[in-house]
Amino acid sequence: MTQQATNEEIMFHQPEGELERQVLTPGAVDFIADLVARFTPGRNQLLAARQREQQAIDQGKLPDFISETASIRNGDWRIRGIPADLQDRRVEITGPVERKMVINALNANVKVFMADFEDSLAPGWQKVLEGQINLRDAVNGTISYTSETGKIYQLKPDPAVLICRVRGLHLPEKHVSWRDAPIPGSLFDFGLYFYHNYQALLAKGSGPYFYLPKTQSWQEAAWWSEVFSFTEDRFSLPRGTIKATLLIETLPAVFQMDEILHAMRDHIVGLNCGRWDYIFSYIKTLKNYPDRVLPDRQSVTMEQPFLSAYSRLLIKTCHKRGAFAMGGMAAFIPSKDEAQNRQVLEKVTADKSLEARNGHDGTWVAHPGLADTAMAVFNQVLGARKNQLDVRREEDAPISAAQLLEPCPGERTEAGMRANIRVAVQYIEAWISGNGCVPIYGLMEDAATAEISRTSIWQWIRHNKTLNTGEPVTKALFRTMLGEEMQVIRREVGDARFAAGRFDDAARLMEQITTSDELIDFLTLPGYRLLA
Template identity: 50%
Template sequence: MSAVLKEQARPEEQPVPTGPAAPAAIAFTAAAPPSDLLGAPVQQFLADLHRRYEPRRQERLAARQRRQARFDAGELPDFRDDTRAIREGQWRVAGLPDALRDRRVEITGPVDPKMVINALNSGASCFMADFEDSTAPTWHNLLTGQRALREAVAGTLAFTSETGKRYALRPSAEQAVLLVRPRGWHLDEKHVLVDGAPMSAALFDAAVFAFHNAAALAERDRGPYLYLPKLESMEEAQLWQDALSHIEAALGLAHGQIRVTVLIETLPAAFEMDEILYALRDRVAGLNCGRWDYIFSFIKTFRRHRERVLPERGQVTMAQPFLKAYSELLIQTCHRRGAHAMGGMAAQIPIAGDETANAQALARVRADKLREVTAGHDGTWVAHPALIPVARAVFDERMPTQHQHHVGREDVLVVREDLVQAPLGTITRAGFEGNVEVCVRYLAAWLDGNGCVPIHWLMEDAATAEIARAQLWQWLHHADAEEGDPAGDGPARAGLSLDDGSAVDWVLFEAALLNLPSRLAGQPLPGAGRVPEAIALLEALTRSETLADFLTLSACQRLD
């Protein structure tokens, strides 16, 4: 048995000091929170989690940086030699709870009260309440979201709009199953300091939700259920396993009561799917193809690899070989281990006032969901309630059972080259300018407190904005590089000039930024007053010599 396999044989926490719990030394950098949400018992709970797991979180973040430095130097991701025994072993994850057996259509969205009510009432199988990519983490949004979820679990959540329209929950039996996505390991919760240091945003979100809701959810056999984002390694999954085990023990829950689904939305994680399932095998219910973040991660991982520059976003579809391989490997891995293989997001929203365009958009959604269910996925995501009937009809027709674990996909054989080979394609002027527009419009809305924004009939969140932002950086920073030799380093990559032959250069970028305000004039824009700030932030991020890991890292400092 390998050293890693021995270490993973049963989750163990690192030793922590024994004796009486240290007092909670918590300070809030924003307005003091209401005591019913973050009173003294919750503060003690958070302080204990921070002291136990913050050193390990920092170790994992440092490990990410070391690995990225190797990628920047030319190394390629690969399957790990030291975990071969895990990949080749005959083990399975814990059995699924009844509430998570049928997840054929899941809807996602932010945690404001109106969205929570509409999503739980939507007719979807599950609702993923998102503290991450679709929520701008202002202190107000975070507290409002935690309160909304607590009231939803209690069945008392209601909301009245400015126009007087009242929203209320349907009976619990008619509601979607609730799952909550905390933020990733990379983010700090700047509003909460423990012993003078910001605590992990991931642990803040998960712990506050569990503290207030775990007992009620466990009593109804409804979890708590979480979606875990942005993992890059089995060690990061193990950190979640240990932290959640501690939360269960502290709250008097049975081990494994908190069930999780992991988003495979980073390229490094695609090479460790078995290992991630193994680390979380007592509680994991499935993996999800987080396609948009995955494309962003591909760009970020290969930011210095000119031969792997992607074409414009519209051409990077799930039919591209590297994404098809990723999806099919996820299905094969999950079904071998007894876990759900969840499909990705349909970002389209209904197009009002244009029946032809709307029909075409729905046809694209239908085709995407048909691809997923035919490949063997056990469920899928949508961003808008109007897409639920479309997705459900496809899955009901092609998946009469609760899931498709019987579809083993033994035909799939994925090697490293399948996952790292970028597709050929082009960049159009409209594609380049569209990336600039999406970045600026999304950033402006996000800085104004709105993390989920419809742009050109697509629901944009941080993941899709990251693709646009990272592509701009990569295209422009490779624009002056010499083209590859077809006989040596591989074919010259499209993406250093537009399809009309025009150069992709800083002149083009500056022109797009200068022309954008006039293009946006007269349009109803969320966060319109912050467009100049968003333009300045995008320019700074794009001109930086190093691609920032996440745009939200610097942008968070501008939020209240």
Template identity: 60%
Template sequence: MISEDMVIERQSMCIDVLGTTDNAEYKQVLSTEALLFLDAVVKKFAERRSELLALRDQRQLTFDNGELPDFRQDTKDIRDDKSWKVAPIPAALQDRRVEITGPIDRKMVINALNSGAKVFMCCFEDASAPSWENMINGQINLRDANAGTISYTDEAKNKHYELNDNPALLIARPRGLHLPEDHIQYNGQPIPGSLMDFALYFFHNYQTRAAQGLGVYYYIPKLESMEEAQWWDDIFNFTENYFKVETGTIRATVLIETLPAVFQMDEILYVMRNHIVAMNCGRWDYIFSYIKTLKNHKDRILPDRHGVGMDKTFLNAYSQLLVRTCHQRGALAMGGMSAFIPHKDPKVMDQVLAKVVEDKNRESNNGHDGTWVAHPHLVSTAMDIFDKHLAGKTNQLDFDSSYVGDITAKTLLEPCEGVRNEEGVRKNIRIALYYIESWIQGIGCVPIYGLMEDAATAEISRANIWQWIYHGVSLDDGQVFTASLFRKWLNEELNTIKIEVGQTRYNNGRFEETAALFDQISTAEEFAAFLTLPSYSLLTGQRIQTLT
């Protein structure tokens, strides 16, 4: 029932919904009460978000001009004080040995919840293209999942999907700070997508989850500093006060997936200590961030992405430092994503499983409390490894990492060697084209050449290429990688894709627009901070001139 006061308050709101609300469920998601809360959050926090993004740009300029990331001197007291801890971890969040990640698509939400994983991280960000329909339907799907009523019928396959008796624990990941939401505007400007995802999810689910003895749990992506973490913690406090619920109703796991953030993990834990429960090695975005942050540093150019694994010194140190830092403060330390997907060929599948086993053994031996997989068929493999290693425990908070020794900035920034060849460039071109073309048509999680690709892996592909062009890298066969050579291979790989998908799919797709965008961002003098920002206009219906 909408009161007269609510009508008056709605008239005073500064947000305008421009996206369609032409069905009953959309109207429920965007109810007067929900919009009043979203309006309050946007009014209080949107301007600070813009200031934080400006600070990112300023900090990046220092790196572009020759500085290297390092631990902050002004926060040394926080790091040196070993007495403080984060708030105790709720029982529901203490056993996270295997988590599955995926998009907000209804059928995939059900499959992930039924996968046998301990946790399902449902992603409004890298695994989902942020079309209006996807974002609103995602809220509907998660509302129904929390209520236990979610189901889906595939009429074409005559197959019905519904929840099992013991589904995974649901954690939602909102969009990062950088992504806008064009379809809801505040004083004529797009609101932060992160605030929309956070606010609507909390509003529609906090009471349902409280009735089950649960709080509202989030994965927070792409933080770069303690100031950004403080912004999120202030949002959490504001929300808990707004709804008059206990401090700690909201619990967050922070993805450490940017190079600047790895030098501020203690600080992030400290400012979020009443709400944070864990950190996660978001390894794919972290590799992208390494390239992005150090893009002007010719002595730190990464080899082809397919040869950059967690065995590399800088990545293994990142994993070990995250474990040590989290455990010192009483927080869980989650491992990263295995992006492999099942293969029909038994021999290839054996190779896939061997790589997953190697990866998860490394993580469990490093002291991680759990890990991520991208496909339900890999849950049991990862679970077996962590079950064996944990030997009846629910986590490794007591893990002794003293054997590692000091982990310095030098180690975290260690350059690495690897392949730089034509085959790798061509594969990166195809992966980026396939992924971006799917993304601008609303699909954010795409199986390509045996891996589940999302925005993070596409970011690595295009960042690799930009940096190699920018520095004129010599490939292993002696060729200098130039913009003209890239364009030649781009056009050739576009023809390869045409053969692979067939003429009909190619003609009905948007591959040539995608190639034009990919050419622009790969050869531009200035590095595009995020692939998804220039792609967003294509997703929302704009078009750009294609290659000639």
């Protein structure tokens, strides 16, 4: 490792190679340095505020709507506007910023590709820099990829609109430091994508568009608005050039959707139901409440009252302000078995039909093979309309805090617990090996679904819950099952793959984060230490 001070206070801890020369140009590094120096202190204050808020919830103060901001909720205002190429977002595909994936996603039968530096990417240094090059080449229309078998992948003439998802505020970029601390990964991802692509994007009638994950408060949204406004001023761009869609995927944020839209009204175009992370956040936020423990992951569907209320409130709030209300992810992946695949497509159709009927403007899929199914559902509901901003849900009864926090019934089963262990271990193993987007048992797993798997078990242990057999869920039971499920995984993947992989490291990390007395906030934080 070499240390290179390229700017007065920013330090890079990797040797300079071809990747670094292409991405970390002097202009880009100056811009990153400006962002980091100006906005890191505020980001650190926001993370401290998250901890204080969680401590209050742990001590009995349930999340609620904010009385001080009632005038914003009751006011008559709208967001600045939505660019022409984002007016129709009926199907979006998401996936990591790997070269072949980027081409396949942009070519899929979708309107938007969300290129992901967050939950579906294990952010090794090389992967992050290669991702920036891949997106630059995609924006410029020059991206191509040749597989080992000689198959050539290239962009079709009319690719999907590109939106870049940056890392959450909590994630560091450990290979770059400022004042002896790792810089925020979010600013690194945002700064590089913006700097290298804004001119080409604007020249072709698009713009620098972003997805913002894991937001917990309107103050965090306001921080992003300041980042965007500073950037626009620095590059002499009109206010509102940078646009963002923000994921409502934490329990605290669902109580502040009006305030978030208001704080970002110059830059925001919509909110998204990040349902898997939202379920994870429900567990994590309410971890001290024995009456709000979730059942098996398979039981926690969008039909559950607390999730249905969340989806409907998001639609009503967004459409009142002229913003899009995007639906959630279908994590299924197509099956080669015809009967199984029919079942998968039926489940996707049912899920997407519910979203479309509720009034969502579009939805997410994780695999190009599901794009046609999701598209057909939204085409049928939308007809000639580009979106459903006209669906105001004004006849809905007001949604209360109690509805958003409602306990979720369902069984805790041995099979469910064992499945959670296998999914989480296999995902962690893939992640620390550098792959953040993994097909496991017919679902495309990313960090959010693995988080649900491990926090569910932690919560069951923490509150001495029993399985439906009457057996108490204890640390000892978990450790026994972990040992047994490691053997199941070995049989499923084969001895050679098991020996070559990092399954022992993954099992150790799974054991640590599931049996710790205090809940570890994000598995990606200790996981990042095991990543190159």
